[in-house]
Structure formats: structure tokens, C-alpha cells
Amino acid sequence: MKTIADIAKLAGVAKSTVSRYLNGGSVSLQTKKKIEQIIQEQNYIPNTFAQSLKAKKTNMIGAIVPRLDSYATSQTLTGMDKELRVQNYHLLISNTNQEQQREIEAIYDFARQKVSGIILLAAEVTEAHLTALKKVDIPVILVGQKHSQLHSLIHDDFKAGYIMGKHILESGHQQIAYLGVTEKDEAVGIKRKQGFQKAIAEHHCEIQYYETSFKIKDAIEVASNIFDASLPSIAVCATDNIALGVMKAAHARGIRIPEQLSITGFGGYDTSEIVHPALTTVHYAYLQAGELSAQQIIQLVEDQSVNMCSTLDVTLIDRESVDKR
Template sequence: MGENNLEKKLTINDIAQMSGVAKSTVSRYLNGGSVKDATAQKIKKIIEENNYEPNLFARLNAKESRIIGLTVPGFNSVTTPRLVEVIVAYLKKNDYTPLIMHTENDIEEEIRCIERLKNMNVDGIMVLATGSTKEYEEAVKKLKIPILFLGQRFPGENSVINDDYNAGYAVGNYIGQRKFKEIYMLWVPEDDPAVGGERRHGVIDGLMSCEKKPKEVIETTFFYENAIENVQKFVDHMKTPAAVVCATDRIAFGVYKVMSEKGIRIPEEVSVVGFGDYEAGELLQPPLTTVKFDWKNWGEISAESMIQMILGKPVSPLQVNPYEIIERKSVKEN
């Protein structure tokens, strides 16, 4: 037989022999148990020198797994992969392993995933939430495990959210100060409490602060294709100069496509603004005016809060990620 080029994976027995201690001592160290400082340093040195990674399932059976569950509704938006990347990097830097579950934008599946993670003995759970129901709230109360909700306020639980209402208000005020014959909102349903609810109401209140109101709020989804369909509901009868405020940049991209096909000029005839600061928005002609949320800050605050909760340390029950209006060329000046 030829020589096997695969490097032999280190086991707990190997570490015990190399450290000159019992296997049970190594196991106790890996599971966060009490070990003398000198012994702990010796074991740690051998682990680091040999890049040893404990078996995932063994860790899940340990008293302290150092595994954190993370549920995500989907990866088809620009923002979710950005946020998850920051969270994963921060957890790994702090010696935690993320275990990600996909909930398919389904609140019932979200509940099932959270319960599965609890049964797998993770140390804590982070939830990119889609909303809440009474059933959901009852299920969370029974968990008895640190849980942190991201993007949505969740009754009685710690949350890290974007400043959706104030960001919406700022955009409403920004558009309201300009002279438009009609203002349209292209928005997602209110069953999304953050974007569909708080952000929507912020825009409307911001417009009202300038004694303006939307001509129409047209309901759409987060998907580009649906935005294109729903722009058709008003594009042929709108009076220009008009403004279209979009719940996300992706929805704004649909507006751009329809306006281009109809020969309607942005911003001379129609002004467009979005939320999210997607990279593609800067490449549009004209570049899209949008709202930027600090994704790196959001991810790091969330991951650090989760770790502090696992350690039994207090964290603020509601933390708010700031926003900034990125003014480009898609909104007409007075």
C-alpha cells in the first residue's frame, strides 16, 4: 500500500498522552470544568500547536458546548449574508462555533428551529426574526436558554434592532421638504413589524411633519420581480414631478427598471429613495439615494451581547443600530 498522505487527526487520548495527564482531565478542560492552571496551560499549548478542534457532537453533549445557534429567514437578501458574516467572524474570534439554521421565512419553521437548537444543547440562540405570535412567545418562554432577537422587537426578550422608525421619519421629512405633485410608497406588508411597520410609519410621520402625505401606499414584497409588477399600478397615471419611497433598495431597483423602460427620467421626473445601501445602488445611473445601517456594528453588538448573556452578564434589553442618509443623485432638488 502507498503512504497515506492524510494527516492523522488528534484525539483526546493523544492530547492526554502528550500532556502527561489523564484523559478525564483533558475532557474536563475542554468542557469548561475545573483544572489546575499549570495543567490547563499545558493542554492549551498542545491544542494550539496541533490545531485541535473538538468533535462537534461531543461538544454538543458537553455541559458548555461553546456552540451558538443562529436562525436566518433566508439568504436571498443583500443584508442577511452581510450580517451573518460579521456575526460568524466575531463568534469564531471568541472561540464560539456558530450553528446556522434556515427558517425559509416561515415563522412556524422558526419556532421549530429554535426548539431543535435548544435540544441540541447549544449555549445560546440568535434569531434573525420574521415576527412574533402568541404561540411563538409561549415557546420562547419555555426555552430556559439565552436567546437574542435581531431585527425585530420581541416581547419580554433581548433584541438588537435597526433604528427603523427614525430612519423612516428622516426620509419622510427629507422628501416632504421638496416640491412633488405626488408621493408614492412601495412597501412590504405590516406583518413584518420592523420594515413593514416601524419603517413605514416613520416615513408617513416624516411626511406629515411637512404637511404632506403619500398619494398611495402600494403593497409589494421584498423581491425585485414583485416590485416591477407593482410599479405598473401607478406609473401610467402619476403626475410628475413625483417621488417614490421604497422599503428597500432592491424594491427601488425595480422602480429604476420600469422608469427606464417607460422613458421616465430619474430624478427630473421621478425621484427615488431606498433603504439598505446595497452596493449596486451606487452603480445605477443616477446613483441611488438611500439609508445606510451600520451592518458591522449591528453584527458585532449582537454577537457580543449573546456572549455576555451566556456568561450571565447583564445586557441592555433593547439596543438600536444607527442609520445615515446617503444622499446621491436620485432625488430632485427644489
């Protein structure tokens, strides 16, 4: 663990200069930038920081999100902001562009800004995440994933996969292509698929599993490769965006939806209702997740009791993109 003396040596300045900087004293702009760079590179936090944070709580809550161009993220942030404003808190947002190292850096950056709590939206929680959160000693709520060491707020992904699987079987589909994401994402990559697998376990279906990313363009490429080999009766997609990519690939080849190919998604995005045919999907309460995570982080900041894990329900939305066989 670095000390003020270490930071001073690396920055090429006196220890008193680093101390003055940390306490808000007068430091030249050039020196300030140099010290800030070293502090960020070393993920340095003063030993007294955790104590001072508890003694001087701010009304700022930091949210670390993987991307801003996501319906799920934007709706969750909207819910957070709405609830925090009611509670007289301000929301600070750090976009990490789905880079784990930037998530770690954001934790330390928020600590330096003395936020009172952190709401973390991460696809995967690593030892580096846990080390950073332990070091800064700031209340945290993990949204979208479950972790035994963190207060977590999740959607019922297993149930989502299960009810979608049941719906597909009831519609008579037997030749299935499942387009999932990396299993590093436990909620989307594992739980949704496990729920789906349980639903179809006792039925004799022809099913192939494929992996893609969350991006529409990648889903288009994977779907095109699937169509080159054979045409399933239905494509079950782990997110609505993946489903939109499959739809575009199908339209490009003149494949009629749902007559020749049925398609489903997960998420209940606004776009899933306005595309043609409207997408059969599972609705996730992203806005409610944002509101509840804001309520819970404030409770933690105020030393109130919060359940280690809270689960939000999901509902199937049956639309026109699934044909009965």
C-alpha cells in the first residue's frame, strides 16, 4: 500500500506538497496534475479517508455503468435519478464502456470525490472490484448481478428463461437456436439460459446454442452464419437487441417473420414494441430497479438494514413475432 512519501517520491515533489494537495491547499497547476496522475496510477487513497468520509457524508451517490447507449442502463439511471432527487441526493455517473479496469478506477475516483454511496452495474465482479470496494469502505449496491459479499438487486433471470421456454413449447416449436452471451455475465449468460434449459429439459427438442455479444451488429453476423447452415423454427435471443439483429439478418435474406422464423427476446425495450412484427419478449422492471437501488443505497448510507439480495419479478409479453406450429 502506497504512502504519502511514496506518492511524493514518484511525483518528484516534497511530502508536504502532496499533503497540502490532499488537504485542498495551494499547489501549482502543473504539480497538481502530476500528483493526480500518480494517485490515479497507484489507486492511492489516504489511510484516513474512510474515517473522514463517515464523519463528513456528502449528498452525492455515484453510479458506475457499463454503457450509456443501453435501454436497460438508461431506464435504471432514470429511476435512480428520480428517487435520489426526492431524497435530496445528487447522482454522479461514470461510464466505463464495458471495460473492467475503468470500473475499478471509477470506484477510486468516486472515493476521492467523497460520494456517500456507490451503485454498481457490472457484468462481472472480480477480486479487483472487491479489493477496491473494501479499501474505499463506501456502501455499495450491486445491480443486475448477485454476489455473496455485496448487497445485490437482481431481476429474476432464471424465471425469465423458464417462462420463455414454456411459451415456446406451448407454441409448438422444436427446432431452436439460442443466441446467448458470455457466461462471465452470470445473469444474462448463465441464469437466463439455465431457466430456459429447465423448461425444455423434458421435451425432445433440436436445439443449438450460440454465443454473441450485446451488440446488434454482432448478432447480425452470428445469425447470418446460422442461416447459412440451416433455418431453425425459432431464434431465442438473450436480449432484445440481439433479437433485433436476428430480425435484420432475416429481413436481408427475405426470411419471413414469423411464418418462416419466429424470434423472441428478453428485456422489454421500447423498440421491441414498435418493430414489425412486434417482438415477443420478457419485461424487466428497469425503472423500478433504479428507484429501489437508490432507496437501498441511501438506507445503507444512513446505517439502516437492507436485505443482502432483493429480486424483481419479470413478465412475459406475447406479441406477433412467434408463430404457432
